[in-house]
Amino acid sequence: MDKISFNKPFLTGKETHYMYQAVYSMKLSGNGMFTKKCQKFFEDKYGFKKCIMTTSCTDALEMAAILCDVKPGDEVIVPSYTFVSSALAFVRQGARIIFADSYEHNPNIDADKIEALITDKTKVIVPVHYAGVACDMDKIMEIANRHNLYVVEDAAQAIDSCYKGKPLGGIGHFGCFSFHETKNVTAGGEGGLLCINDERFIRRAEIIWEKGTNRAEFFRGEVNKYGWVDTGSSFLPSEINSAFLWAQLESMEVIQARRKAIWNQYYDGLRDLAAKGFFILPDMPDYATNNGHMFYLVCRNLDERTKLISYLKEQGIGAVFHYLSLHLSDYYRGHHVGEIPVLPNCDRYADCLVRLPMFYELKEDEAQYVISSIHEFYK
Incomplete structure (x- = not known):
């Protein structure tokens, strides 16, 4: 038998066709037709309030850290058994990471051990749905609500998974997905998605996404000019990445x-x-x-x-x-x-x-x- 690799990205056959369309639409920089189609797919299928395509799940996590207003000295509770981005996104904001243990029977964060880690400096809990299997979100949300904390779901591996019938990524204040080539669907090797589940953060999320400008509002005709109004970065992926992902989402x-x-x-x-x-x-x-x-x-x-x-x-x-x-x-x-x-x-x-x-x-x-x-x- 031929060698069996660990991973092989799947191609539906439509990826290059849609990428061709994106190229000849002359809208390559993102937030074009395919970006909007992908975002609407997740909003319609899973009921997420607002979805924003990003260049990676790491970028989605970094956006969430900014939106949670994490500052130097704040503490963020993260499972230790996870990819570095789950912690690094908050470290970049100056946070002190408080690592939590996994369950004995499950690599997910042990929800029963979270409360003992909370101090007056705690700001965010980051449950990571390892292998696409849900963390105990009722317990985590109850703790977060009682202590007035934000919950950022690292759902990098959890597309199309649910907790008690609720789509993962849509339970916490934010959900972050990955479309890396090792994931179930890919945006051409890299890509991500930020789900904003709290309406308070939707407008600011778009501004951070567009390099700190209100350009998205300008393109929708909501303002007659746009300018620099907040912090932000180049979180918006190329339209070609979204075109690749759209072929995957169709299948x-x-x-x-x-x-x-x-x-x-x-x-x-x-x-x-x-x-x-x-x-x-x-x-x-x-x-x-x-x-x-x-x-x-x-x-x-x-x-x-x-x-x-x-x-x-x-x-x-x-x-x-x-x-x-x-x-x-x-x-x-x-x-x-x-x-x-x-x-x-x-x-x-x-x-x-x-x-x-x-x-x-x-x-x-x-x-x-x-x-x-x-x-x-x-x-």
């Missing part, structure tokens, strides 16, 4: 169905080994839905994880580990004041979690080969 139901089928094949093929205690399969709380973004195993220790990845590589299978705990990073150690927190569950996922190949074009027999190879390893 999202098909893409999602295939990814979920692969996920279910892995789960059914590996649960006998999990029942014997060789590893732990992904945890799916009853309040969460599965969007087929990622399939992972949690091995018993680091040595076993290392040997499994090496073995699968020998079989031509691209399996990888994922995040390292951010609270143990060189940057955090060098800038943090006080004791480094002890977060054993985050560290266990950093040492023991392995991701299996997951992409639209992964064939049924290829997924079975991955399953059989894991069975062979554990013999």
Whole structure:
């Protein structure tokens, strides 16, 4: 069997056609026809109040940090087992990051441990929906509302996932999505989306998005000229990126169905080994839905994880580990004041979690080969 890569971006066949349209529309700089179509897709399909395309999920998070008015000395609670952008977006505003542990049975932030981390300096909670599986948003929102805190959902991996029927990214004050090439749908390699779920922030979000100007209002004919009115940056992506994404969004139901089928094949093929205690399969709380973004195993220790990845590589299978705990990073150690927190569950996922190949074009027999190879390893 040919080598099975970890990821392969899926092309519907319409991407270059729409990109051609964007080029010859002579509106390349963004906020044109395809930008508007993508934004409206998310607003209509998921009921998000206002959606703004960004160049990445990192940019969406940075916009959210500005909109939350995070200032030097403010504290932001973030899970340690996440991508660096979840924290860095707030560090850039001068915030002090307070890292939280994951659940023992789930890489998501442990909602029961959040309140103990809150001080009079806390301003934002950042739940990260790992693998597209929802955090316990009722608990998180109740804590945030009681302490008058903002909630920024890092939904980078969570497109088309729900919490108790509510679309992720639409529960907190803000939701941030990624269209990187490793995600279920992509905007040509990079891209993101900011969802503004609190109407108080909609006007300012557009201004920050347009480099601190009220240009979006000018283009809509709401003002007769535009100028510099606030902070901001070049968060708006090229129209070509949105054209690429639009082709993907048109086929999202098909893409999602295939990814979920692969996920279910892995789960059914590996649960006998999990029942014997060789590893732990992904945890799916009853309040969460599965969007087929990622399939992972949690091995018993680091040595076993290392040997499994090496073995699968020998079989031509691209399996990888994922995040390292951010609270143990060189940057955090060098800038943090006080004791480094002890977060054993985050560290266990950093040492023991392995991701299996997951992409639209992964064939049924290829997924079975991955399953059989894991069975062979554990013999």
